[in-house]
Each structure stands twice: as C-alpha cells, then as structure tokens.
Amino acid sequence: MYMTITDAAAALRTGETTSVALTEAVIAVADAHDGELGVFLARYTDTALAAAAKADAELAAGIDLGPLHGIPLGIKDIIATDEGETTAQSLVLDRSWGDMGDAPVVARLRAAGAVITGKTTTMEYAIGTPDPDKPFPIPRNPWSTEHWTGGSSSGTGGGVAAGMFLGGLGTDTGGSIRFPATNCGITGMKQTFGRVPKYGCVPLGYSFDHIGPMARSAQDCAAMLAVLAGHDPRDATSVDRPVDDYLGGLTGSLEGVRIGVDPLLTHSSQNVPELTAVLDAAVAELRAAGAVVSTVELPLYAELKTVTMVGLAAEAYAYHRPDLQSRWFDYGAGTRMAVATGALVPAGDYVQMQRVRRVGKRKVAELFADVDLIVTPTSACGAAPLAKLTFDDIIDALHTPYWNAMGNPAMSVPMGFTTDGLPLGLQIVGRPFEEAAVFAAGHAYQQRTDWHLRAPALVADLLAA
Amino acid sequence: MPADPAVLVPALLAAADITPSPEEVAIMIAEFPGRAAALDALYAVPEARYEEPDLVYDAVL
Secondary structure, eight states: OOOOHHHHHHHHHHTSOOHHHHHHHHHHHHHHHHHHHOOEEEEOHHHHHHHHHHHHHHHHTTOOOOTTTTOEEEEETTBOBTTBOOOTTOSSSOTTGGGGOSOHHHHHHHHTTOEEEEEEOOSGGGOSOOOTTSSSOOOEETTEEEEEOOSSSHHHHHHHHHTSSSEEEEEOSSSTTHHHHHHHTOEEEEOOTTSSOOTTBOOSOTTTOOEEEEESSHHHHHHHHHHHOSOOTTSTTOOOSOOOOTTTTOOSOOTTOEEEEOOOGGGOSOOOTTHHHHHHHHHHHHHHTTOEEEEOOOTTHHHHHHHHHHHHHHHHHHHHHHHHHHOGGGSOHHHHHHHHGGGGSOHHHHHHHHHHHHHHHHHHHHHTTTOSEEEEESBSSSOOBGGGOOHHHHHHHBOOHHHHHHOOOEEEEEEEEOTTSOEEEEEEEESTTOHHHHHHHHHHHHHHOOGGGOOOHHHHHHHHO | OOOOHHHHHHHHHHHHTOOOOHHHHHHHHHHHHHHHHHHHHHTTOGGGTTOOOSOOOOSOO
C-alpha cells in the first residue's frame, strides 16, 4: 500500500481499496517500525479507524468530499487537533495550549474527509536538534536509521517516506518542511507566506512561519494545499485573496516555461561530489519537458540567509524569554541555545533585517521578470549522521532559509540519491502566490522520473504486502 | 573598538535574566563574532541605506 494520495483516491473510487483498508495498512507499518523510526508522539488509532469507516460509508453513499476523502494523514505536533494535547515535543509547553481544538488547517483537512492518524515528532518548538536527554523519540531516517530525517517536521517526513500515512502537515520557518522532504525522499511545499493560516500552531518566527503539505508527489501536495489555503482572520498575517486551481494546471508540459538555475555551490562547504551531476540530470528533465533553462544568481544570498536565521531567533526569543528565564534546563540543549541567540541581537539590527528583506524582495522580483521559476538544490548533501549533528552544519548545508526571508512559494521534490543511498532534493521556487506554477513544474518533473515513488528498503517488504 | 564578546555576551544574558551553563556561555561567546559580522554585513547593502523596513503596523485590530 505504498501509494500516492492521488492513486489512493482513485483506488477508493474504483473499489480497489477502502479507507479502512488503507488506514489499517498504515497502522500496521507504524506498529512494525514506529519504535525504530520515531515518527509519532501520539497515535489516534481508534478515531482514525472510525473516521475511515465514516469515509467509506460516505463514498458508498455517493458523498465525495474530494481527493483527501478517506486518506490517512499525520499532523506535526505543534499544530492543535481535537484528538489530544499538543506538546511541541517539549517539557515546557503548557499542555492546555491546545485546548482550542482543531487548528483551521486541521479543521479544513477533516472537513475534506481526511483521516487523522496521529501527532508527529518535531524538533522542540520546531528548532534545534534531537536531544537524547529528553523523554521524546529520536526521529530516524527510513533510508538509513543511522541518519537523521532532518527537521523540524521530522515525523511527518519520516512517516510519509515509511508509509505510516500518505501525507501530512509540516511547518517551515527556515526550511522545516523542505529539509525533511529532501532528506527523506518525499515532496514538501512551503507556499507563499500568508497563503495558509497559522492560527492553532505554536509559533517559532512570526514573520517566517508557514504550515504546509508534505506527501509523496507534487500532485498530492497540490491536492492538500487546495484544502489548506484560504483566509482566516485569527492569523494576522493570513492573506485574503482567492485560491488558485492547483490541480488544473498539472499538464506534464513545461513548454515555454523559463527556469533559472542557481546551483549555489559556493554557498556551502558540504556539497557532495555527486550533487552537480544529480542536479544537471534533474535540469535536463525540466528542459526535456519543454522548459527554457538559463543560469541565474540569487541576490543577497548570504545576507538573506542571515535575516532568516537570526531574525527567527529574535522573534522566537520574544515568545520564549519568560520560560528561558525560569526553565532553561527543561528545554532541549539545541533548542535553548538556538532561541537564546535572540537575546544577543540588538533591536536596531532586527529592523535592519527588515530593510534588507525589502531590498531582497525587490531584487528577487527583478530576477523573476526574466524567469518564471528558479531551481536550486534543496540541500548541499544528504541526511547527516545522527552521531555527528550540529546546528551550524545543518544551516550551512541548507538552501531553504533564503526563501523564508522572501516568502515565495518553494517546494522540494526528490531528484536522486547520494552514492551512499541518501535522497537529494530539488527546490523549485515561484513568484509570490504562483504556487500553481511550482506544482506544475514539480508534476512535470515527476511525470518523467520516479524518485518520488522509491520506497526505503526498511519498509519495502511490508509496504508491498 | 568592538566590544569584547567575553564581556558583552555574559552582560546581555544577565540583562535578559537567563542563565545558561558556563559551557553554553562559552559557546555563545565563541559564536558571537561570526554572527556580529553577518549582521554588520546587512548594513553594507547599499540599497538598504534609505529603505523602509518591511514592518507593517495596522492601527485597526
């Protein structure tokens, strides 16, 4: 049952499978491997099976709520759900925080008939590194359990890759959807800032945070975003504008689409030798689909990466200062060190970040006058070994934070593997609110490749059963 | 002359009333110059000299 959401939705409607069968299958994978992979913080088996049975009854009665109807999903545990508490994978968060019930994004998924299977692991408060001294699971990569899934949407990334659900929600402040997506060989979309409401999600960096979809394919993510997108006044940054048709433009053709490529090789010390060849092969597929490819250079790359990483720390510090003062050692080591950076940033520097951000927005818009999309590697390398994780090395390798400062839609799709068998991702970026163009490119690429359909050996036998 | 991180960082932490371990303070001191240089570089972006910050305040709730 290693299916895309798209294929599962079709199978549900032909009678090839049922939502209960799909849900039982993913539960069986979780029963077998969650202990090793650290995907879930809480599993909602009974309510998931009840929701699946309801979906089957509705579909049998001719009530069709769309492509997510009856589909098992996972929810990152910084997003509130009706089923249980939200922990942010932290000893610090007041457990009454999530008493509001479903966040708007979860309510929208539920209204679309999705089956909520549980809450997934995260880096504490969506930042830092795994901390073995705290009583939470260590997320391990299904492609190699000695390696990290990436984060902070670790459980959703690992869970999709392992087949414990078909899609799920992550959040992305500096790359926390796209990072586990590239590391785990799945697809993850950080749409335009403000496109999806963040109410009901524990904040990290208020002006950098996004909730977004993670799944096997661009088409799956498009189906999810079609449900997630839309205004909610409870989020001050939520944008009130119509939602585009994300699925309608998935033609498989990129005829005449202008794509700028920036390999970003000079911006990381961790490029794997095979990165260039893997990226070149991916770009060749885009060209074969009809794209007109040119080389571009992202303006103010280092400066805007600084804006995101230091800016989010400053914003997070404002939220966490009282708890940092009174409960320093209750936080995980990586989280408290990353957030406390905000105490060392002058207020004037924070304002300067916002001035540079505006300059960057103008320069990127000028770049997008010449191209319709930009592609880069998502990361310079594959997943890092858990035994050698450092936050600085993670940030050095990632090419995601730039786009949190800018707010453009940016999606990671699998584009191959390192020689060690670890997934690599291609980042596809569009103009603000042009998610449809990003999905169209990702879909065209995935029509020509099968990287997104590969299953980790760890679960291949179980998934084939 | 730039302030000495070994003086500045503990002072800023004390002002914030947060008390990391000595080992953690040492890491923060070691990391401070690199981040300060990255922040200084933001003032070297010429187009930002007379730019408005991307901050929006709305007087209506």
